[in-house]
Amino acid sequence: MNGYRQISPGQWFFISLFSTICLTPFGFPTTLYRFLGHGAWVPIVAAYLLTLWSMYVSLRICERFQGLNLVQWSLKVMGRWVGSLYAIGVVVVMYLWGVFMLFVFLDLIIYSQLHYTSRFLILIFLIGAVVYLLSQGLEVWVRWGELFAVLLLIGLLFINVPQLANANFSNLLPFHNPVLELSTYLKPELIAALFIFRGIFSIYFLHPHIKPSKHLYRWSMFSITLAFIAVLAAIVLPITIFGASFAGKLAFPYQESLGTVALPWLPIERITLLTPIVWQIIIVYVLCVSLFSTARGIKSLLNMKKERMIIYVLGVVTLGLTIYPVQQKTVFIFMVYWSLIGGFFLIVIPSFLWAIFAIKRGGAK
Template sequence: MKQNEMISPSQMAMLLLAFTLGSSIVFIPTPVISAAGNGAWMSIILAAAAGVPGLLSVLYLHRIFPDKSSIQYLGDVFGRWIGSVFTIIILFVMVLMIANITVGAGVFFTTTMMLDTPLYIFHSLILFVSALTALAGIEVAARMFSLSLLIMLATIMIILVFDLGKYHPTHLLPLFTGGALPVLHGAILIHGFPYSEIFVFSLLLFYVRPARNEPLGRMLISAYAVNMIIFLAVVLCASMIFGQAAGQRNFALYEMARVLEIPGFAVRIEAISGITLIAGSYIKSTIALIALSSGIARILKLKDSRSVILPLTLLLLFMSLTMFSTQMESRISWSVIVPAVNVLATTPIVLGAVITLIKRSFGKNGKSKA
């Protein structure tokens, strides 16, 4: 494992923002609006608040074990056997995550812009480019994704600003027509994807080079808050444009780009924006692939995590092409199974932080009494 690869806290914050936006900004607004209706914005606030303990747990355990990833310190906290079980769960969930990201990107292209293109074309392309980027290392990925993130954010801003004339604030009313349960349902969906996926960064924070003028905790919390604000803006704007029909649009942000009108432009803006936004899936899969290969390399005690990237990519390609037989099956999995397994993978991190905090508190009390 090459330990000379280091990135700054600000770069890690950019990776966190890119990861949490990633494919979720394209896929999540629609199911959340469908589930929660006009209360979707409240679902986002609840989900983001529920994800804060996971982020704080990752940061706390990194402060206690700065040179270790969760693959290593879970064994220190829970013991060898229980830690090994939690490690297997985390790595397995990450394999499912990357495969699902790849499937989602393929579904997006084959249902919007390239209807007759075989899925394996998109799956192979996304995973192959992700593997090449992961092989280049996290330093290269951080520099490249910083620019990609700015382009993605600019695309979102252009869509939201130029659709301004189509907003109808009255579409946001009434609230709580079905009670609080729809809002909770929407919160569960978006908490599972992306806010509970923060556990991925428990395998990456040891790459951070400490800097006095860039506190890691403050940088990551700021990136997390920016993600919530962007989701709120997209959900509110989609609801104001499409009203009750917003929950029936497959990809709300892409549909907003389709109705976009920029004076002087005759090209299909939605195609450009769609490609830009779905590039977030490539960013997210690359970050997850770097984390997954790093975790596996630490288990196998390999000198360089890059040696497992290509075999992992072939496995992920096979999984992405065979794990779902229909698009409906994949959508059901994304709304039920994916949120559940992401929460399952986050739980050991939160429990580990609580146990570590209790142990250290009792240790300090014992010393002070002595």
């Protein structure tokens, strides 16, 4: 067992929601516009449906192996060698998720607000805060996230709803090729988009610490649905405001669409000033979940008693990997192949295992 359960289903809801929204509004949109034009929302809907299925599978597997995280039950099911290889693959995927999202966030925050701020200072602040929270234990960083959860929800409403005033939904028409061509979706970049709601897969490491509840599936489905609405808005709103062709030429279309809205009745007239605060809190969520999952996986693989030193090492390694800027195009290429590998490890293989368990259970009856 991994110790007593410390997370309520409500706390899991917020962890799942904000880590699933992640930095997705700034990672994939330009590519989707380039390939699909005003039909860029189609892969988002497909990813949502696939994630609902993956969530169902993950919860069934977690319930089958109560008290065990993914590393522990994979060693039990697949054997020492195959299970270790699979577990290492998942741990690397979960870690790189945080690293790639940190690259995206740094590009965004420097581009939009902190033009002259040292990259090193931003990283020291973020990684230092995350390492400190994680070193204090699971309950501390979960409660920290819960403290800002409602403010984040309000912030997301303030960011998205005012943009509707400038939206022209006729920009989403007509619904024609290449949106309807199946061959279009076979491109690696679009297949990779199916893995954009990856925050939900932290359940494989957090489930042993979630208090038992008959409604966990309902909480999870609700969080994914809200995350889907937020990400869908981030894809659709720039199209309705700028048109798909112009939006595809922007570095951060969603950030630029925010700049079209003014709220004179607020002390802060431009909502673009609110976005760095929102995404800074969200990146802390993401890094906490990513590094926690990674540290817990390494701890289980190496059969260690404590993980604080692992967290410190991960913090230093993350700082070293992200301290030097990398071109957005290079980061995106790595993200595409990472997403394909992540989808295989966290969607395909668990679905295959669930099918085997279901067949065996049926045969036993």
